[in-house]
Amino acid sequence: MVERQNNMTALLLTNPTFVGVRDENGFRDYRMPFMRTIHLPTNQPSIHPSICAWLEVVHTLLTRNLEFEDRLEALVYSAVYLKWINTGQIPCFEDGGHHRPNRHAEISRRIFGDLERMTHGKNASSKVILVARKIHPCLPSFKSEFTASVPLTRIRDIAHRNDIPHDLKQEIKHTIQNKLHRNAGPEDLVATEAMLSRITKIPGQYSQAFIEQFKIFHTELKDFFNAGSLAELLDSIKESLDSQCSEALNLFLECKRVLKHLNNMNRRRQNVYRRQEQRERDNEHWGE
Incomplete structure (x- = not known):
């Protein structure tokens, strides 16, 4: 064994x-x-x-x-x-x-x-x-x-928008839309995340409406591949819960948000302490 x-x-x-x-x-x-x-x-x-x-x-x-x-x-x-x-x-x-x-x-x-x-x-x-x-x-x-017979059609609409350059349209069509509808796989989620990072890198380069639609598609694709976070998965079933379960879910998400905030504060505080200790060590070194 x-x-x-x-x-x-x-x-x-x-x-x-x-x-x-x-x-x-x-x-x-x-x-x-x-x-x-x-x-x-x-x-x-x-x-x-x-x-x-x-x-x-x-x-x-x-x-x-x-x-x-x-x-x-x-x-x-x-x-x-x-x-x-x-x-x-x-x-x-x-x-x-x-x-x-x-x-x-x-x-x-x-x-x-x-x-x-x-x-x-x-x-x-x-x-x-x-x-x-x-x-x-x-x-x-x-x-x-x-x-549905033709799922995830939002990417098709995105690839035919008039507020993005032709080259970007073609890239989205051939690297994401066609591939997804021909033989979907986790690699399509990776390609979508890379594209989202690229189009949001420079603020104002592309229209906000296009970016919002692409973000929605990215969320839909994560949902399809069960790649969403716990909070996203819970939020997706919120409408199907009764009032008691919905209150419990809201309380859980709020506690999770507060805990994340506290963890971020602790990390920032630790970074401040480290920088302060480093300055003190540097001062002692140069003081000698």
Whole structure:
């Protein structure tokens, strides 16, 4: 058991690989580290699949009739791989497919259903429930706006605005809009954040209306990839809460805001003390 834990720790610190080979029956074997071979159809992802293909793999794993130990193992490695994808440890690439973000949302909803059946069954253990909860934050959102036939259309409207230069329009269209609607992935969130940083770097360079719309799109994309902060996630469900829960949420957010303010004040105070101590040391040095 100790050896297994040490191996797992070493694996987390290295670049993970996902090996695929084709057998005589037309199936491709995907071997996860320390996991028995799992047969998947040949149309499943290659060495560097897209996030949509990874979600298909996880869904296939979880829908099999696995015994308890196999089920727990499948959950553990699904959680690990999804976490690696979300943090960029496993790169996602376009694999030739063409799936709008609603495809991701639909697979995510199916995985969520699989997890619900596993965790609410009579044989569900605390281990299964714990690991399933680790998977939930790694799944794309399947809100109604993301399961629509053409989701995340705001970026299309942004790319056709008349108050931004033509070159910027084309860049947004080809690097974000087309890529997102062709094969969405976490890399699109990175590209959007880079673009937002760029267009807000010099105040007044671009119209405020354009910047506001791009910020809204950035928030929507974070929501889709479940990349929002705790405060943003709580704020998004605020309208669905009753008055008592809403009051509790407001109190929590206010306490969180006050705590953040106090922490900032403490950091500033510590910086002042450090600078003062440094000046005193400098004065003693030069006084000698």
